Amino acid sequence: MKSCVFLAALLLTVWTAVQAETVTHLTRHLSACQNNGTLPERDYELDNDELFHFDFDKKEVVQRLPEFAKYWGPPEGAAARAEADRQTCTYSVDVFARCHEYPPEKLVPPRVTLFHENDLELGKPNTLICFITDFHPAAIKVTWTKNTLPVTEGVxxxxxxxxxxxxxxxxxxxSFTPELGDVYSCQVQHSALSETLTTFWEPDVQTDSDVGETAFCAVGLTLGLLGVAVGTFFLIKGNKCN
Known part of the structure; x- marks a missing residue:
């Protein structure tokens, strides 16, 4: 009986350990297309992160992280499969649109967050990231400006x-090099917006002169408070003498 109890306890321990080490991952193959001129899309994702996608312009598979290409290669025949899925998707969109008498598209305006990738240092190359979220449909136009002038290089x-x-x-x-006084913007045009959505960014760093001014103000404030304290002390002493 003791052996049976021990065996049952051992099996329960092993089962619990296996359960604790089990990790669930989600693999998704996405095919998307529209009839408004937007390029179709075919990508492969793991846990909502893209592994690779098919470039319909260049007719080739593009690794999201090339350094991991030897670990996460596209499946055999991925290019042919992507083209077949594109044709099926395009046909299905037209059929469904006719069946439902061309219903209006759901319009959801985008939200934009603009931030830099690395720690900010004037004169040191960096990357500005324009994160555009929660929009529909897919057709969207994104442009950049520097000091109100259009920027296309490094985008x-x-x-x-x-x-x-x-x-x-x-x-x-x-890709940019931050300099004091420069102002960048990410501009987004979308059918759910009544006007262009513009988000601005400019360097916010302390220069040597800023540090000097801050130190000067701190010293001045300290001396001022010290003067008030000394004056108050002598005033109290004078009142006591009187």
């Missing part, structure tokens, strides 16, 4: 990243 745009509610996210990157 990249990612694929769409879908949310569970079928809205989309996207990143746009701008």
């Amino acid at each position: 990249t745009l990612t694929q769409y990243y879908p949310n569970k509610d079928f809205t989309l996210n996207m990143f746009s990157y701008l």
Whole structure:
């Protein structure tokens, strides 16, 4: 009986350990297309992170992180499969639109957050990231400016990243070197917006002169408080003498 109890306890321990070490991952193959001129999309995701996608312009598979290509390669025949899925998707969109008498698209305006990738240091190359979230439909235009002038060099745009509610996210990157006084903006145009959504960014760092002014003010404030304290002391002493 004791042996049976020990065996049962041992099996329970092993089962618990296996359960504790079990990790669930989500693999998703996404095919998307529209009839408004937006390029179709075909990507492979792991836990909502893109592994690779198919570039329909260049007709090739693009690794999201090339350094991991030897670990996460595209499946055999991925290019042919992507093209077949594109044709199926385009056909299905037209059929469903006719069946439902071309219903109006759900319009969800994008939200924009603009931030820099690395610690900010004047004169040191960095990357500005324009994070565009929760928009629908996919057709969107993203542009950059520097001191009100258009910027095209050093700009990249990612694929769409879908949310569970079928809205989309996207990143746009701008390689730049921050200098004091420069003002950058990320401008987004979308059918759900009545006007262009513009988000501004400018360097917010302390220069040597700022530090000097701060130190000077601190010293002045300290001396002022010290003077008040000394004056109060002598005033009290004078009153006592009287």
